[in-house]
Amino acid sequence: SIPDIIVGRLPRYLQALQRMHQEGRHTTSSKELGDRLGYTAAQIRKDLSQFGEFGKQGTGYSIPFLIGQLQTILKVDRMWDILLVGAGSLGHAIANYNGFANRGFRIALIVDNDPNKIGTKIANFVVQDASQVKALLFGSGIKIAMLTVPASNAQAVAEELTNAGIKAILNYAPVPLSLPKGIHVEYIDPLIQLQHMTYYID
Amino acid sequence: SIPDIIVGRLPRYLQALQRMHQEGRHTTSSKELGDRLGYTAAQIRKDLSQFGEFGKQGTGYSIPFLIGQLQTILKVDRMWDILLVGAGSLGHAIANYNGFANRGFRIALIVDNDPNKIGTKIANFVVQDASQVKALLFGSGIKIAMLTVPASNAQAVAEELTNAGIKAILNYAPVPLSLPKGIHVEYIDPLIQLQHMTYYID
Numbered sequence: 592s593i594p595d596i597i598v599g600r601l602p603r604y605l606q607a608l609q610r611m612h613q614e615g616r617h618t619t620s621s622k623e624l625g626d627r628l629g630y631t632a633a634q635i636r637k638d639l640s641q642f643g644e645f646g647k648q649g650t651g652y653s654i655p656f657l658i659g660q661l662q663t664i665l666k667v668d669r670m671w672d673i674l675l676v677g678a679g680s681l682g683h684a685i686a687n688y689n690g691f692a693n694r695g696f697r698i699a700l701i702v703d704n705d706p707n708k709i710g711t712k713i714a715n716f717v718v719q720d721a722s723q724v725k726a727l728l729f730g731s732g733i734k735i736a737m738l739t740v741p742a743s744n745a746q747a748v749a750e751e752l753t754n755a756g757i758k759a760i761l762n763y764a765p766v767p768l769s770l771p772k773g774i775h776v777e778y779i780d781p782l783i784q785l786q787h788m789t790y791y792i793d
Numbered sequence: 794s795i796p797d798i799i800v801g802r803l804p805r806y807l808q809a810l811q812r813m814h815q816e817g818r819h820t821t822s823s824k825e826l827g828d829r830l831g832y833t834a835a836q837i838r839k840d841l842s843q844f845g846e847f848g849k850q851g852t853g854y855s856i857p858f859l860i861g862q863l864q865t866i867l868k869v870d871r872m873w874d875i876l877l878v879g880a881g882s883l884g885h886a887i888a889n890y891n892g893f894a895n896r897g898f899r900i901a902l903i904v905d906n907d908p909n910k911i912g913t914k915i916a917n918f919v920v921q922d923a924s925q926v927k928a929l930l931f932g933s934g935i936k937i938a939m940l941t942v943p944a945s946n947a948q949a950v951a952e953e954l955t956n957a958g959i960k961a962i963l964n965y966a967p968v969p970l971s972l973p974k975g976i977h978v979e980y981i982d983p984l985i986q987l988q989h990m991t992y993y994i995d
């Protein structure tokens with residue numbers, strides 16, 4: 592099975608290729624893709640070779656073909672519905688976020704546990720009652736949640752979500768989550784990128 | 794000079810080591826650190842060897858020593874002041890974010906261009922006028938900005954910021970920025986992590 596560190600790079604390849612395609616490009620090389628992403632050509636070739644023979648020596652990679660292959664591998668050749676948990680400031684921002692468009696995801700349901708927020712409207716959504724999440728998810732096909740609750744509640748809420756059938760959580764709260772094996776967790780931690788940048792500042 | 798792909802991993806090593814230290818741990822091995830991060834032991838040793846001889850064969854790495862080394866390399870053994878641009882929903886969330894604590898950063902200044910927001914209070918900040926950013930930054934020592942303005946304004950605002958002396962931008966808006974060489978840009982793009990997770994969902 593493919594190492595997770597490689598799987599994590601594939602969405603970046605996909606994004607770079609989609610942008611090149613929007614620019615009217617049809618073919619690329621591992622060197623060019625590497626230059627765009629800050630990876631070596633050797634890294635790109637090694638990563639992509641895990642999934643098949645995508646490029647031909649001398650002619651490079653077909654961009655539309657590679658996009659299709661990556662969308663299939665990452666399973667984003669379909670639309671995934673997302674549960675947003677926590678309708679506060681960050682929840683409002685995500686409800687209105689345009690970045691999901693054409694990349695395989697959309698917010699489908701928003702929940703909160705504050706009675707003053709339940710029943711109110713955000714973007715095109717009516718905020719639902721978080722205590723009903725198991726019933727709300729039943730038959731919905733929703734397997735992914737974005738967690739935008741206070742840090743002190745994040746672990747407890749994440750456990751409830753996995754009990755309710757959620758398989759993957761994107762956590763914005765600044766706490767690590769401890770969940771059963773088989774539940775996938777990723778984090779949005781701006782400190783990682785901030786500390787990456789200070790390396791370069793004089 | 795160290796490849797950027799390695800620099801990008803160092804904040805994750807630092808975070809894992811800081812958590813182990815909080816758990817009372819004093820030494821670790823490349824295997825253990827790798828298991829925590831999803832990297833191979835060989836990758837960890839190879840990355841860290843770029844910066845010196847940090848570990849001893851057989852005795853592993855000293856956690857406090859390695860934390861100190863990484864903080865020095867990433868220059869987070871000091872406090873960096875951040876300019877937050879865009880006091881909307883996401884800006885409010887970041888103004889109140891607890892995740893900066895003890896990791897070398899703090900929000901120092903918030904600006905917006907909406908007259909209804911300028912002069913209002915968010916957390917302990919009074920929102921300042923974005924059109925005055927050059928004067929506000931003069932002598933402030935602020936070199937880093939977090940960008941939380943609408944996507945349609947992000948490029949223009951980023952250019953203004955670099956003209957005003959900002960050297961690094963963490964961009965939350967879903968658009969790539971085109972800025973002079975020497976200006977460092979990182980992105981918060983939840984789609985990358987979402988697409989990473991769908992690989993694993995049946």
Ligand SMILES: NC(=O)c1ccc[n+]([C@@H]2O[C@H](COP(=O)([O-])OP(=O)(O)OC[C@H]3O[C@@H](n4cnc5c(N)ncnc54)[C@H](O)[C@@H]3O)[C@@H](O)[C@H]2O)c1
Nearest residue numbers: 677678679680681703704705721739740741742764779886
């Ligand atoms: N990673 C990032 O870039 C980033 C940036 C800003 C904020 N944050 C984090 O995002 C989270 C939300 O921040 P915010 O400013 O929107 O906070 P907020 O207080 O405005 O909103 C939190 C919401 O969660 C709701 N909530 C609390 N417990 C709940 C539960 N058990 N079930 C459902 N809803 C619940 C609250 O009622 C509230 O509406 C915090 O953890 C914050 O630290 C992350």
Ligand SMILES: NC(=O)c1ccc[n+]([C@@H]2O[C@H](COP(=O)([O-])OP(=O)(O)OC[C@H]3O[C@@H](n4cnc5c(N)ncnc54)[C@H](O)[C@@H]3O)[C@@H](O)[C@H]2O)c1
Nearest residue numbers: 684879880881882883905906907923941942943944966981
């Ligand atoms: N990466 C992520 O995880 C994520 C999540 C949610 C939203 N976003 C993005 O964050 C950005 C902000 O989202 P939001 O929901 O807070 O939007 P918002 O409309 O609530 O806030 C935007 C703010 O920017 C201000 N602004 C506009 N032009 C400006 C300028 N030239 N100078 C200074 N301030 C200016 C506006 O007055 C407003 O207060 C958007 O680009 C959105 O797509 C990113």
